[in-house]
Amino acid sequence: xxxxxxxxxxxxxxxxxxxxxxxxxxxxxxxxxxxxxxxxxxxxxxxxxxxxxxxxxxxxxxxxxxxx
Amino acid sequence: xxxxxxxxxxxxxxxxxxxxxxxxxxxxxxxxxxxxxxxxxxxxxxxxxxxxxxxxxxxxxxxxxxxxxxxxxxxxxxxxxxxxxxxxxxxxxxxxxxxxxxxxxxxxxxxxxxxxxxxxxxxxxxxxxxxxxxxxxxxxxxxxxxxxxxxxxxxxxxxxxxxxxxxxxxxxxxxxxxxxxxxxxxxxxxxxxxxxxxxxxxxxxxxxxxxxxxxxxxxxxxxxxxxxxxxxxxxxxxxxxxxxx
Ligand SMILES: Cc1ncc(C[n+]2csc(CCOP(=O)(O)OP(=O)(O)O)c2C)c(N)n1
Ligand code: SF4
Ligand code: SF4
Ligand code: SF4
Ligand SMILES: [Mg+2]
Numbered sequence: 001x002x003x004x005x006x007x008x009x010x011x012x013x014x015x016x017x018x019x020x021x022x023x024x025x026x027x028x029x030x031x032x033x034x035x036x037x038x039x040x041x042x043x044x045x046x047x048x049x050x051x052x053x054x055x056x057x058x059x060x061x062x063x064x065x066x067x068x
Numbered sequence: 069x070x071x072x073x074x075x076x077x078x079x080x081x082x083x084x085x086x087x088x089x090x091x092x093x094x095x096x097x098x099x100x101x102x103x104x105x106x107x108x109x110x111x112x113x114x115x116x117x118x119x120x121x122x123x124x125x126x127x128x129x130x131x132x133x134x135x136x137x138x139x140x141x142x143x144x145x146x147x148x149x150x151x152x153x154x155x156x157x158x159x160x161x162x163x164x165x166x167x168x169x170x171x172x173x174x175x176x177x178x179x180x181x182x183x184x185x186x187x188x189x190x191x192x193x194x195x196x197x198x199x200x201x202x203x204x205x206x207x208x209x210x211x212x213x214x215x216x217x218x219x220x221x222x223x224x225x226x227x228x229x230x231x232x233x234x235x236x237x238x239x240x241x242x243x244x245x246x247x248x249x250x251x252x253x254x255x256x257x258x259x260x261x262x263x264x265x266x267x268x269x270x271x272x273x274x275x276x277x278x279x280x281x282x283x284x285x286x287x288x289x290x291x292x293x294x295x296x297x298x299x300x301x302x303x304x305x306x307x308x309x310x311x312x313x
Contacts, residue, residue, distance in 0.1 A: 003069060014089030014289040020249055037088065052073035053249045059093025060084055061075035068069055 138169020
């Protein structure tokens with residue numbers, strides 16, 4: 001089991017993380033953060049393999065990845 | 069649960085001002101992770117450039133200084149010579165390093181100054197609104213080459229890493245990219261190697277990192293990285309250009 005923690009306030013909605021996710025479980029959310037961006041969100045946490053590709057691709061160090 | 073990945077404490081909590089998807093942020097993170105893994109935070113001094121990375125001093129949890137446009141290698145030289153036990157790095161864009169600062173980088177390299185240079189090549193002047201840089205590709209449209217860079221008029225792009233690798237002073241020069249996760253991991257290794265070169269007192273080290281400027285290239289972040297891979301890498305081949313054992 002893996003867990004993502006997303007600092008939604010610092011996310012700029014660039015989508016680079018979603019693009020590299022092998023499970024394609026990242027998508028921009030409908031919410032808008034205080035900078036006016038749609039932050040990224042996990043669509044199905046149970047499918048996450050904790051590979052951290054998303055976190056390594058993120059220019060803004062938004063994502064923390066933990067694994068059991 | 070075990071942490072697989074989290075932001076290093078070598079980066080401050082100040083949100084980066086870079087545009088969405090700009091890979092300056094990835095390169096900051098790699099430099100910070102290398103400093104973290106080498107345990108050199110307390111003795112590292114970074115020199116910020118003029119360019120989009122002008123505020124780099126707000127983002128690194130190390131001592132930082134700001135240099136005039138292109139002069140970071142000169143500031144780093146003085147800094148390192150007075151404090152030889154400190155680890156000194158510059159972080160410079162291609163306009164900063166290859167245009168107005170071409171003399172400073174060349175002479176710091178040929179003197180074999182024991183500093184580390186992180187050279188962020190995005191083939192454009194990002195901060196000032198997307199003008200042509202010495203590294204702009206033939207045919208590339210910028211605000212000052214609206215019909216595409218014409219080598220007959222503006223000359224050819226400079227391959228800085230290859231050029232500096234012909235000198236006797238440098239100990240380590242490599243070119244990397246950050247367009248996908250594999251290349252990001254490779255770039256991290258090169259940046260760490262460059263710092264290790266300085267720690268071992270071998271002399272000048274530089275890592276050129278091919279980077280995107282989605283805003284001034286007029287592309288979405290992923291599209292920009294695809295463009296980088298397809299167009300910049302053929303012009304600027306990746307790899308280690310010089311390594312002194
Ligand atoms: C002495 C001087 N000349 C010109 C400028 C204007 N200027 C600011 S940033 C810049 C170029 C930045 O391009 P680059 O180094 O490639 O950095 P980027 O923004 O692309 O990361 C220029 C010409 C300046 N600030 N100071
Ligand atoms: S850790 Fe891997 S699988 Fe999980 S969201 Fe990130 S990229 Fe996708
Ligand atoms: S890469 Fe980072 S900033 Fe971009 S959408 Fe993903 S989490 Fe947000
Ligand atoms: S202008 Fe270009 S280089 Fe500067 S922050 Fe924006 S995308 Fe990055
Ligand atoms: Mg530039």
